[in-house]
Amino acid sequence: MIPSKNHIGQSHRRKNAFRHLAGRGRFVTDLALPRMVHAAFVRSPMAKGNIVELDVSEAAAASGVVRVFTAETLNHTCVPWTGTLDHFAGMQSGAQNMLASNEVLWVGHPVVMILAHSRAEAEDACELVMLDIEDEDAVVDGDAALVKGTPLAAEGINSNMCFQTVLETPDLDDAFTRSAHVVEGKFTFGRHTAVTLEPRAIIADFDPSTGQLDVHHGTQTPYQFQDVYARHFGLSEGRVRVIAPDIGGSFGMKLHVYHEEMAAVAASLMLGRPVRFVADRLESFVSDIHARDHRVTARMALDAEGGILAMDVDDMTQIGAFSSYPRTSVAEGNQVIRLMGAPYQMPDYRGRLSVVFQNKVQTSQYRAVGHPIACAVTEALVDRAAELLDLDPFEIRRRNLLADDAYPHISATGYQFEKLSHQASLEKLHQMIGYEALRAEQIALRKQGIYRGIGIAPFVEITNPGAAFYGIGGARISAQDGAVIRLTPAGDVHCAISVTEQGQGTETIIAQIVADQLGVTPDQVKVTTGDTDNTPSGGATWACRGAGIGGETALRAGRKLQAQILTLAGEILQADPMHLALASGAVVDKTTGQERITLAEIGRIATYRPDTLPKGSDNSLTAAQHFAPSGYPFDFTNGIQASHVEVDIETGVTRLLKHWVVEDCGRIINPLLVDEQIRGGVVQGLGPAFFEECLYDDMGQMTNASLVDYLVPMAGEMPDIEIAHIETPTLDTILGAKGVGEAGTAAAGAAAMNAVNDALRPLGARISQTPMTPLRILTALGHV
Amino acid sequence: MKTDITLTINGDAVREAVEPRTSLADLLRDNLQLTGTHLGCEMGACGACLVMLDGAPVHACLVLAVQASGHKVETIEGLNERGLIKDLQEKFHDRNALQCGFCTNGMLMSAQALLLDNPTPSRPEIREALSGNYCRCTGYEAIVDAISATAKMRSGQAGEAS
Ligand code: FES
Ligand code: FES
Numbered sequence: 001m002i003p004s005k006n007h008i009g010q011s012h013r014r015k016n017a018f019r020h021l022a023g024r025g026r027f028v029t030d031l032a033l034p035r036m037v038h039a040a041f042v043r044s045p046m047a048k049g050n051i052v053e054l055d056v057s058e059a060a061a062a063s064g065v066v067r068v069f070t071a072e073t074l075n076h077t078c079v080p081w082t083g084t085l086d087h088f089a090g091m092q093s094g095a096q097n098m099l100a101s102n103e104v105l106w107v108g109h110p111v112v113m114i115l116a117h118s119r120a121e122a123e124d125a126c127e128l129v130m131l132d133i134e135d136e137d138a139v140v141d142g143d144a145a146l147v148k149g150t151p152l153a154a155e156g157i158n159s160n161m162c163f164q165t166v167l168e169t170p171d172l173d174d175a176f177t178r179s180a181h182v183v184e185g186k187f188t189f190g191r192h193t194a195v196t197l198e199p200r201a202i203i204a205d206f207d208p209s210t211g212q213l214d215v216h217h218g219t220q221t222p223y224q225f226q227d228v229y230a231r232h233f234g235l236s237e238g239r240v241r242v243i244a245p246d247i248g249g250s251f252g253m254k255l256h257v258y259h260e261e262m263a264a265v266a267a268s269l270m271l272g273r274p275v276r277f278v279a280d281r282l283e284s285f286v287s288d289i290h291a292r293d294h295r296v297t298a299r300m301a302l303d304a305e306g307g308i309l310a311m312d313v314d315d316m317t318q319i320g321a322f323s324s325y326p327r328t329s330v331a332e333g334n335q336v337i338r339l340m341g342a343p344y345q346m347p348d349y350r351g352r353l354s355v356v357f358q359n360k361v362q363t364s365q366y367r368a369v370g371h372p373i374a375c376a377v378t379e380a381l382v383d384r385a386a387e388l389l390d391l392d393p394f395e396i397r398r399r400n401l402l403a404d405d406a407y408p409h410i411s412a413t414g415y416q417f418e419k420l421s422h423q424a425s426l427e428k429l430h431q432m433i434g435y436e437a438l439r440a441e442q443i444a445l446r447k448q449g450i451y452r453g454i455g456i457a458p459f460v461e462i463t464n465p466g467a468a469f470y471g472i473g474g475a476r477i478s479a480q481d482g483a484v485i486r487l488t489p490a491g492d493v494h495c496a497i498s499v500t501e502q503g504q505g506t507e508t509i510i511a512q513i514v515a516d517q518l519g520v521t522p523d524q525v526k527v528t529t530g531d532t533d534n535t536p537s538g539g540a541t542w543a544c545r546g547a548g549i550g551g552e553t554a555l556r557a558g559r560k561l562q563a564q565i566l567t568l569a570g571e572i573l574q575a576d577p578m579h580l581a582l583a584s585g586a587v588v589d590k591t592t593g594q595e596r597i598t599l600a601e602i603g604r605i606a607t608y609r610p611d612t613l614p615k616g617s618d619n620s621l622t623a624a625q626h627f628a629p630s631g632y633p634f635d636f637t638n639g640i641q642a643s644h645v646e647v648d649i650e651t652g653v654t655r656l657l658k659h660w661v662v663e664d665c666g667r668i669i670n671p672l673l674v675d676e677q678i679r680g681g682v683v684q685g686l687g688p689a690f691f692e693e694c695l696y697d698d699m700g701q702m703t704n705a706s707l708v709d710y711l712v713p714m715a716g717e718m719p720d721i722e723i724a725h726i727e728t729p730t731l732d733t734i735l736g737a738k739g740v741g742e743a744g745t746a747a748a749g750a751a752a753m754n755a756v757n758d759a760l761r762p763l764g765a766r767i768s769q770t771p772m773t774p775l776r777i778l779t780a781l782g783h784v
Numbered sequence: 785m786k787t788d789i790t791l792t793i794n795g796d797a798v799r800e801a802v803e804p805r806t807s808l809a810d811l812l813r814d815n816l817q818l819t820g821t822h823l824g825c826e827m828g829a830c831g832a833c834l835v836m837l838d839g840a841p842v843h844a845c846l847v848l849a850v851q852a853s854g855h856k857v858e859t860i861e862g863l864n865e866r867g868l869i870k871d872l873q874e875k876f877h878d879r880n881a882l883q884c885g886f887c888t889n890g891m892l893m894s895a896q897a898l899l900l901d902n903p904t905p906s907r908p909e910i911r912e913a914l915s916g917n918y919c920r921c922t923g924y925e926a927i928v929d930a931i932s933a934t935a936k937m938r939s940g941q942a943g944e945a946s
Contacts, residue, residue, distance in 0.1 A: 013877050020885025022872040023820020023860030027886065030819035120805065197824045197832055197886040197920045248822070248886030249920045280827040483816075503921050505884030559822075676880045679923025707829040715924040716916035720907075 006613075007522055008735075009255040011672035012526040014508045015523070016505050019703045025246045028201035029216045029278050032414035037066050037276040039677040040122035042129045042148045043286065044104030047138035047359040047700025048153075048684040051102060051111065055130035059114055062128055064121030065321070069113040069267060071101035077266045081257060083239050084322035085473030088330050091163040091355075093323035094156030098263040099242070105125070105154050105321035106361050107701055108286025111392060113263050115275060116271045138359040138700035142295065142318035145356050154321045154356035162323055162355040163330045167337055169412050175348040179301035180221075188769040189373055190680065190693035191293040192575065194366055195712055200288065202261045205270035211235075215242045215265060219232075219250050220250040221540045222501050226532045227476050228257055229265055234599075244530035247502040249332055253686065255542055256323045271273070285705035288726030290694050291366035291392055293318045294336065294373050298380040306389045308400045310348035310412075313377065317363070318356050324364035326475045330355050334371025335462070341378050341722060343458040343638065344400045347475055349412035359700045367684055371461060371746035379457040379750040380388035383757065393456055393754070401458060405555040405624075420638040421456055421726045429456065429640045432724055433660050433683050438644065446762060451649055453761075454658070455754025456642045459747035462664075463544035463739025464635040464730075466628055480628035485514060485558040487565065487621040489607035490602030491585065493518055495557070496528040498538025499550030504741060505673035510554045512669055513735065517558025518565070519582030520599070536624060544739020547669055548635055549627060552689060552733040557625035564623060569597055572605060586688020624712040629733030630784040640664035641682070643751035647759040648780060652774030654690060654756060656719040666738035671725075672741050679721045681744020687713040689749035694770050787835030787855035793818070794862025802849045809833045809844035811852075820860035824889050824918065831917035832886060834893035835859050840855055841897040843916075849904050851941055852907060860889040875930040895931045902938050907932060 018023055059066045080095040094467040100111045110210040112129050116122035139145045139153040145160040147456040153160050213235060219225055223244040247254065260277050281289060294317045302310040315336050319329035332745040335350030386396040389635055401422035402409055409417045433454075442452045467479035483497040495514050501507050507529060511522035518525075538553070539545060562582055570577035573596055581590040586598045593677065605612060606619040613619060627636070644657040661678055668674050692710035695704045704710045729736025749770060756777070757766050765780040778784045786801040793816065809826075812818040815925070824830035826845045834843040836858035863869045871873065872895055875881070882888045890912070898913040899906055910928045914930055919927065 014880065017877050017880070017882055017885070018873075019887045021876055021884055022864045023818075025820070025885045025888075025890055027819075027822075029823070030813075032814075032817075195918075195920060197830060197884070197918060198822070199824070247884060248824075251920075283826065503885060504884075505880075553939075580848070645798045651889075672880050676883065678920055679925055680883060681923075682919075683923045706827065707825040708827060712918055714918065715911040715928065716908075720925055720926050721923050725822050742915045770788070 007515045010512065010668050010670065012512055012522055013672065016507055027198055027217050027246045027248055028203060029198060031203055031216055033203060033205055033274040035702050036276055037115040038122050039267065039275055040114050040119060040126050040276040041110040041260060042126045042131060044100065044107060044109040044111055044133065046104065046133055046135055046485065047140065048136045049104050050136060051100065051104065051131070052134050053132035057110055057172055059125040059128040062125040064116040064118060065117045065125045066117065067271060069098065069099065070222045071099040074098055074113065074263060075101060075264055077233065077269060078262060081232060081325040082420045083325035083328045083474055085328050085470065087473040088328065090162050091328070092157050092331055094154040096322050096325065097191060098259050098266060099606065103155060106359050108264070108361055110259050113267065114269060130203045134476045140358055140696060140698060140700045142316055142356040142358055144356050153359050155283040155497055155700045157357065160357045162319060162357050164354050166350065166352050167640055168350040169348045172310055172312065172348045174345040176312065177257060179303040179309050180304040180386055182299055183381050183388060184299035185380055185384065187377055187380065187676040189292045189294045189295040190339065190688065190770055191290045191363065192688045192692035192780060193285065193288055193290045193694055194253035196249030196251060196253055198283060198538055199284045200254060200258065200261070201278045202264050202277045203274050205235050205274040206268040206272055208272040211239050213240045213265070213269065217242050217243050217244055218247050220247060220502055220542055222257065222478055222500065222530055222532050223498065223537045223540060232262065233265060233269060236272070236603060241533045244500055250502045252365045252369070252542060253288055255365050256327065258287065260287065267580055275611035281371060281707050285710065287703060289324055289362050289364040289366065292365055292373060292688065293363050295376050297378050298381060302385050302621055306342065306391050306396050308344050311346060312350045313337060313340050314352045316354045316356060318358050320360045320362035321357060322362055324362045325619050326477060327470060328367055329362055329364045331365055335560035336373045338415060339370055339374035339460065340413065342374065342411055342415065343402065345402050346412050351413065360696060362564055365472065366741035367681065371388065371459065371742060372685055372749045375457055375459045375725040376750040376753055379754055383754050386703050394426065394435065396652040397426055397458060399541040401597045410472045415633055415636065417636050418730055418732065420460065420636060421664045421728050422638055425638060425640045425664060428459065428724055428726065429642055429660060429694045432550070432662065432722065433642050437494040441771060447550060450646065451759040452644065453755040453757065453759030454642065454644055455751045455758055456640060457747040457750035457754060458640040459638065459743070461544065461637045461739065461743045462550035462634045462745050464629055465543045465545060466633060469543065470710065473735045478537060478539040480626050481538030482624065482626040483538055483553045484622060484624045485557045485561045487561065487603050489603045491598060491603045493520055493525040494528070495525055496535040497550060498535050498540055498553055500530045500540045500542065504546060504677055505670060506541060506550065509547055509669040512734045513554045514558045514769050517555060517562050520585050521729045524585065532639060536626065543622045544741045547737045548733065548739050549629060551669060551737050552735045553625055553627040555735050556627055557623050559621035560625055564618065564621065565602060568606060568617060568619065570603060571614050573597060591620055625669065629732060635666065635730045635732060635738040637665045637740065643752040643755040645755040645759060647756060647777060649763065652777035654716065654772065655779065656686065659686055659719045659721045661721065661744065662724045663740065663743050664728050665740040665743065667727060667729040667736035668725060675723045677741050678723055678744040681742060682721050682748040683713050684716055685748025686718065686752055689725055689752040689772060691771055787850055789850055791852050791854060791858045794858055795863070800879045804848065804850055806849045808835070808847040808849050808852050808857070810848050811849040812844060814904040818859050822889055824886065824887050831890035831894065836893065841893045846863055854884040860892060861869060863892070863896065869921040872934045877928045879930040879933070881922060881930040887917060891919065891927055895934070898931070899935055900936060904935055
């Protein structure tokens with residue numbers, strides 16, 4: 001029960017948007033500190049090789065240069081890191097340190113760090129470094145990497161297999177034997193990368209006179225980095241402060257440990273002055289994590305009526321030379337094999353996962369980890385089954401989607417669903433897109449040689465994870481969040497919370513939630529995020545836990561403070577707190593709503609005149625609360641997307657006409673913000689479906705590492721995106737909110753691929769590789 | 785070797801000594817602390833660094849500071865303080881047409897330039913006009929809506945854009 005529904009559920013605008021609209025954002029890249037020096041890195045120009053000569057003397061003497069570091073002079077300050085988790089049995093990865101010492105393992109691997117008075121001078125000096133690398137055969141292709149006799153992609157591993165697992169129900173083989181139909185396919189999902197508009201940025205500032213390390217870091221997970229810096233550099237955690245101000249996009253990319261950030265911290269510790277590293281766009285392409293890169297073979301067994309009996313899936317994913325730290329590069333593949341078939345009543349399943357090393361930059365968690373792959377494969381097979389059985393794509397899904405009254409449900413892959421709304425979502429989408437009319441139009445246009453397609457894709461999204469994600473694997477990643485709420489002496493409210501803001505509107509929704517608990521307006525609630533010294537510790541914003549976990553934390557903290565205020569008011573008013581409530585910035589009579597005393601007056605008395613309070617009363621106007629989910633291991637959300645496309649069969653160019661989303665993220669706190677989050681997510685799903693791909697040549701060189709060559713979706717290419725909601729709140733929390741940030745990305749590519757294949761169907765062509773570039777579509781059509 | 789340049793920035797006369805290789809963006813951000821102009825690619829692709837040069841939007845990352853000598857530059861700070869884009873800012877705010885805010889400077893510059901040039905753009909024309917602006921957070925639609933609503937308001941049409 002929410003006591004006041006005034007603000008939760010309202011489309012409040014974001015207060016912090018004003019700063020950005022005025023050009024007053026405060027990004028790490030905007031910060032300049034006294035004594036600050038700038039870092040640039042000399043990077044490996046080849047994918048694999050041995051460093052045979054390294055001479056930095058000329059660079060060290062160059063103008064403006066303050067210091068030059070190599071592995072020899074820098075690496076000893078840092079405990080190396082290894083990206084493995086205990087619950088991934090048998091997983092391996094080499095230990096990593098800041099600068100390459102003997103071997104270079106991918107194009108872009110940092111070898112030398114140069115600090116100078118300006119970035120330009122540091123870059124000039126990089127040119128003067130004499131680096132001689134003896135070329136070795138690079139492991140470029142994942143399948144080839146597993147062939148006996150192939151060289152190892154890195155030191156410290158015993159094969160190029162990072163991790164392998166099989167997930168299987170006992171009756172899988174029997175299901176395929178019994179089945180009336182089997183559909184199958186092979187799929188390739190390209191490597192792409194986050195391309196946050198603000199590149200990675202850090203200013204590490206160690207003050208030797210106090211022993212304090214302040215790190216201004218463009219990250220979504222400040223507490224995680226506080227822990228990482230303390231442990232790896234042997235500092236006490238209390239002396240490490242991580243400040244994450246405005247962040248220019250993150251999407252999971254800015255929560256991994258990177259060589260350059262660690263090196264900036266190490267250098268600041270050694271020099272005792274601020275060290276700034278800001279990746280330029282070229283560096284981003286060869287050092288930010290990449291994502292996806294899967295090859296999947298899959299088949300699906302169906303009964304005579306088109307009922308899905310089972311799926312049998314083999315996923316090979318290629319992760320680069322190391323598993324990333326501290327979350328590992330295995331989480332993505334692990335999620336791929338567990339999300340296959342998730343929306344369906346599918347009794348049996350086998351998923352094999354092979355995670356393979358290669359000499360490329362690491363892949364790791366990026367928005368909607370694993371979801372787009374599982375969704376695209378599942379939905380492509382469902383569409384193939386529909387085609388084989390001559391069923392409408394909506395009809396086959398009606399027959400197979402979990403019934404809305406079938407919960408709780410455990411999937412064949414072991415996920416526990418509290419309550420989802422697939423069937424209702426399917427029907428809502430059907431109406432929303434005007435399906436019959438779209439089909440009629442499609443048929444009519446085909447006669448004129450215009451090929452349009454409609455594709456749909458239901459999905460589930462994992463949100464609100466607890467310790468099951470990383471904690472049980474031994475990673476020090478907080479599974480809980482914390483909030484401290486206080487009433488100021490003037491009666492305003494301040495909330496310091498561990499969930500962070502990267503533009504999703506975290507601060508706004510927290511203010512809305514707190515406002516409702518304390519009977520004030522969101523404007524009266526100031527929210528502080530992103531500073532480990534000024535907010536309580538917590539997991540922060542990743543895997544869609546900001547609203548569901550952060551929001552619940554704020555709600556509970558708010559209620560605690562509400563109780564404290566009412567108790568105090570009862571003492572002041574000599575009334576029973578049970579008969580009092582908070583509304584309109586005051587304590588009111590619960591039944592009549594009449595104002596008894598304002599919050600400002602309570603603040604004044606408690607702060608300036610505690611002497612007037614009855615003896616022994618508690619005048620603290622601050623409440624702290626931490627919260628970790630303890631019900632279901634995850635709160636799954638669900639939804640469905642539809643894509644409408646037109647394929648020019650002469651050029652292979654696809655035009656996106658329209659995209660629709662029906663989403664059920666539980667209780668919606670702010671519809672305005674939720675919808676834009678979904679739209680942004682959809683575009684990040686459509687990008688890799690049509691444009692985005694990190695291309696490599698046979699030698700392991702990335703050949704399109706610039707924003708001119710790497711295509712990011714632009715306004716002109718993206719469709720209008722219509723959104724509808726169903727609300728199925730989780731009963732695990734008082735708030736009932738689940739996450740929403742990854743839903744758009746989860747199924748957009750799957751819907752788009754089904755739409756393109758729907759357009760190509762009359763021509764007997766089919767595509768199963770992303771991005772679906774014009775050339776690949778022409779190849780599918782047999783034109784090239 | 786530094787060169788002296790003089791230019792007008794947001795209405796103020798500015799005299800600075802810069803290296804020939806200093807970009808206009810670096811001059812604004814590093815020398816003058818006008819950090820509203822952002823750098824996302826430094827090669828003219830992303831649009832985060834757009835400023836008005838003699839009234840026309842240019843990529844501050846591609847213009848050398850010395851080239852801007854003798855010219856008039858207006859940054860987001862200037863447009864904001866002069867109240868020139870108040871309506872655009874409000875529509876962006878209403879529509880939540882920004883998330884992280886890193887692209888926002890460039891979006892506002894492109895929008896302002898478009899509306900001066902074509903006061904009643906269609907949605908496809910707006911999308912076309914944003915063809916030099918990356919946004920990685922929004923789905924672009926809110927930005928298109930905000931610009932479209934501003935156009936309608938400026939051209940005196942009643943009602944909100946959808
Ligand atoms: S920074 Fe100038 S266009 Fe990207
Ligand atoms: S709001 Fe983040 S890039 Fe546009």
